[in-house]
Amino acid sequence: MRIGVLMGGRSLERDISLRSGRRVSRALTELGHEVTELDVDERLVPALKEMRPDLVYIALHGKFGEDGTVQELLEILDIPYTGPGVFSSQLGFNKALSKEILKRQGIPTPPFFVLSEDTFQEMGAVHALSVAAEKLGFPLVVKPVAQGSALGVRVVHEEDDLPEAVRFALHYDSRVLLEKYVRGTEVAASILGNRDIEALPLVEVVPKSGFFDFDSRYTLGATDYYCPARLDEETTRRVVDISLRTHRALECQNVSRVDIIVDEQGVPQVLELNISPGMTESSLLPLAAEAAGLDFNRLVEKLVGLAMEKYA
Amino acid sequence: MSRKYVLDPFGEKYAHRTASMLSSEIRDLLEVTARPDIISLAGGLPYTQALDPEVLLRLARRVLSEDFASSLQYGPTDGYAPLKRSLAEVMHAEGSPCLPEDIVITHGAQQGLEIIGKIFINPGDHIITEAPSYVGALNSFLSYQPHIHAIPMDGEGMDVERLRAVLEGLAAAGEPAKFIYTIPNFQNPAGITMSTERRFALLELAEEFDCLVVEDNPYGLLRFEGSPCPTLRSLDESRVVYLGTLSKIFAAGMRIGWVAAPHPILEKVLLAKQSADLCTSSFTQRIAHLYFAEEDWIGQVKQLREIYRERRDAMLEALQEFLGDIAAWTRPQGGLFVWVTLPEYIHTSEMLASAIEAKVAFVPGSGFFPYRGGENCMRLNFSYSDADTLWEGIKRLSRVVKREVSLARAFGLEKSPAPRPPRDPQEED
Numbered sequence: 001m002r003i004g005v006l007m008g009g010r011s012l013e014r015d016i017s018l019r020s021g022r023r024v025s026r027a028l029t030e031l032g033h034e035v036t037e038l039d040v041d042e043r044l045v046p047a048l049k050e051m052r053p054d055l056v057y058i059a060l061h062g063k064f065g066e067d068g069t070v071q072e073l074l075e076i077l078d079i080p081y082t083g084p085g086v087f088s089s090q091l092g093f094n095k096a097l098s099k100e101i102l103k104r105q106g107i108p109t110p111p112f113f114v115l116s117e118d119t120f121q122e123m124g125a126v127h128a129l130s131v132a133a134e135k136l137g138f139p140l141v142v143k144p145v146a147q148g149s150a151l152g153v154r155v156v157h158e159e160d161d162l163p164e165a166v167r168f169a170l171h172y173d174s175r176v177l178l179e180k181y182v183r184g185t186e187v188a189a190s191i192l193g194n195r196d197i198e199a200l201p202l203v204e205v206v207p208k209s210g211f212f213d214f215d216s217r218y219t220l221g222a223t224d225y226y227c228p229a230r231l232d233e234e235t236t237r238r239v240v241d242i243s244l245r246t247h248r249a250l251e252c253q254n255v256s257r258v259d260i261i262v263d264e265q266g267v268p269q270v271l272e273l274n275i276s277p278g279m280t281e282s283s284l285l286p287l288a289a290e291a292a293g294l295d296f297n298r299l300v301e302k303l304v305g306l307a308m309e310k311y312a
Numbered sequence: 313m314s315r316k317y318v319l320d321p322f323g324e325k326y327a328h329r330t331a332s333m334l335s336s337e338i339r340d341l342l343e344v345t346a347r348p349d350i351i352s353l354a355g356g357l358p359y360t361q362a363l364d365p366e367v368l369l370r371l372a373r374r375v376l377s378e379d380f381a382s383s384l385q386y387g388p389t390d391g392y393a394p395l396k397r398s399l400a401e402v403m404h405a406e407g408s409p410c411l412p413e414d415i416v417i418t419h420g421a422q423q424g425l426e427i428i429g430k431i432f433i434n435p436g437d438h439i440i441t442e443a444p445s446y447v448g449a450l451n452s453f454l455s456y457q458p459h460i461h462a463i464p465m466d467g468e469g470m471d472v473e474r475l476r477a478v479l480e481g482l483a484a485a486g487e488p489a490k491f492i493y494t495i496p497n498f499q500n501p502a503g504i505t506m507s508t509e510r511r512f513a514l515l516e517l518a519e520e521f522d523c524l525v526v527e528d529n530p531y532g533l534l535r536f537e538g539s540p541c542p543t544l545r546s547l548d549e550s551r552v553v554y555l556g557t558l559s560k561i562f563a564a565g566m567r568i569g570w571v572a573a574p575h576p577i578l579e580k581v582l583l584a585k586q587s588a589d590l591c592t593s594s595f596t597q598r599i600a601h602l603y604f605a606e607e608d609w610i611g612q613v614k615q616l617r618e619i620y621r622e623r624r625d626a627m628l629e630a631l632q633e634f635l636g637d638i639a640a641w642t643r644p645q646g647g648l649f650v651w652v653t654l655p656e657y658i659h660t661s662e663m664l665a666s667a668i669e670a671k672v673a674f675v676p677g678s679g680f681f682p683y684r685g686g687e688n689c690m691r692l693n694f695s696y697s698d699a700d701t702l703w704e705g706i707k708r709l710s711r712v713v714k715r716e717v718s719l720a721r722a723f724g725l726e727k728s729p730a731p732r733p734p735r736d737p738q739e740e741d
Binding site: 010120 | 315723
């Protein structure tokens with residue numbers, strides 16, 4: 001097949017995306033495809049029109065690549081692409097919206113509030129922070145609503161540090177999420193499939209710094225991973241069940257990665273869903289696939305197969 | 313059965329000094345700035361386009377036709393002898409007389425820094441730098457695990473009163489400082505030049521407390537305003553280790569720098585260099601030699617000064633126009649950088665993500681401090697972009713800064729006063 005691999009772009013996760021993309025394109029070449037790497041810029045559409053690929057592999061992370069933007073463009077151009085469609089991408093990248101949907105479907109997710117920059121600039125929302133914090137309790141996590149790789153995320157232990165953390169997150173998106181911090185075991189469930197979906201073995205994440213931030217994610221050796229996660233059978237079953245429900249609730253196809261905390265009572269709570277999981281050497285989806293006996297090339301092949309099936 | 317996946321199976325084998333070498337969010341963010349639609353004021357790149365390609369082609373051809381085999385061969389560790397003579401002339405031109413035998417050629421001044429770390433620093437040793445200081449020097453030194461004492465600067469360079477206090481404290485504790493590292497001219501990142509008086513004072517302190525001075529002088533010849541100050545080496549050859557480079561006056565890609573030092577130190581430098589890389593490239597050393605021996609390199613430096621002065625002026629004018637009421641900045645008399653100080657409530661490393669979104673980039677100040685400091689500062693480069701681009705870049709930056717101010721207001725933080733820049737007494741006010 002003629003496959004264009006979209007990577008790079010101008011998102012803050014450009015570098016991560018380039019790492020994912022190069023790895024994917026090497027795999028696709030080894031699998032015998034005719035591969036063109038496309039670093040996304042204003043020449044993308046003309047390049048795609050000229051190339052007329054059979055499939056586009058989206059190895060983009062973050063804004064424009066993961067939020068439905070590029071997906072919409074590919075829909076217009078009638079080019080098949082990997083990963084979930086426009087709607088799921090929009091939902092997945094917006095942590096506020098996806099959490100709201102999960103809540104409505106009865107899928108446990110930590111309690112949260114969302115505040116926009118405007119509420120601070122125009123309505124004095126800074127004076128609501130302590131009220132919100134009181135309702136959620138400390139510690140709490142402050143995140144930009146739409147951003148990946150834990151960029152702009154901070155754990156806050158006391159009220160004095162809260163405004164600073166909110167201001168920090170506002171550099172990464174114009175909306176922030178205040179979420180109750182749940183202590184427990186952090187696991188990632190990678191889901192594959194279209195009509196029939198399956199979860200790969202769960203990956204348990206144990207960052208040495210105690211917090212799975214950007215540096216812990218991308219410095220080899222900064223985090224320990226266990227696969228399958230060290231959970232009992234019953235808990236594992238519950239986690240898998242919840243992640244499959246999450247994948248369906250956001251109407252995902254092909255692939256997604258659901259990040260979950262199993263709290264101290266053994267209840268899995270969904271933190272977020274990623275529609276373009278990382279494919280770097282330290283990423284969770286390839287690790288889970290490997291544990292399932294699927295090496296990196298076969299994982300890529302499977303993702304391509306699932307994408308084509310969607311258009312069959 | 314659950315298995316522990318070890319992504320780096322060599323984790324137990326690394327030396328302790330690698331502990332400070334981590335992936336960094338800032339570094340990844342700056343990766344984005346290589347995109348052409350982003351105006352990057354972040355780099356430290358000299359303007360190599362000012363060189364004449366015909367000249368370089370001619371020189372490269374001559375090296376290959378006249379000196380083919382030896383230009384592709386290993387060479388002496390201390391450097392290609394004819395080039396050492398040229399470098400002695402370069403030092404002479406900046407008022408720092410020097411003999412070729414006082415020089416060891418290195419792979420850029422960066423290798424000189426690395427070697428200085430290697431031959432002088434034991435873990436736990438005390439060394440002194442300016443605050444802020446060149447990040448490449450800090451990283452080279454930090455990998456040898458010293459305690460770094462960063463001394464603040466005012467408009468005349470390192471604060472010698474503070475320096476004295478630190479040197480006294482260390483001496484009293486029986487752990488005297490090994491060396492003082494300084495970039496006296498148009499300092500990277502601050503753009504400040506150490507006054508002549510201060511140079512004497514610093515050398516007196518070095519003598520009193522018996523420590524070495526490492527003088528890093530990459531930009532000395534790029535002075536486009538005011539009169540030159542004597543190099544520290546020219547004032548006291550006996551305790552100054554001097555680092556020079558052709559990167560800013562010729563071409564960074566040649567990777568040619570040098571160390572000039574007292575002979576016992578030079579011998580250690582030579583041995584350390586030998587184990588690091590045997591020798592600097594024979595090929596580029598020959599090209600550089602022909603360039604400095606036969607071409608009008610002084611004319612080229614004059615041209616660079618003109619270009620850089622024009623660009624500095626454009627940047628300062630834009631700063632005045634767009635950020636005059638919010639920020640303070642240094643007014644460099646040469647070199648490549650302006651140091652901008654914003655109100656204390658603005659954290660430039662946090663602001664970087666918004667800036668990239670607005671298609672402009674800078675280097676956050678905190679990276680230029682060994683431990684803490686400079687959170688509200690940033691380094692801007694003016695050498696690499698033309699005047700119009702600089703103007704547009706500062707305009708974009710000002711929008712980002714203004715949003716910071718209004719955000720800070722919304723968070724009730726904008727109480728701290730507008731910053732004052734370090735003043736250079738030489739400048740007309």
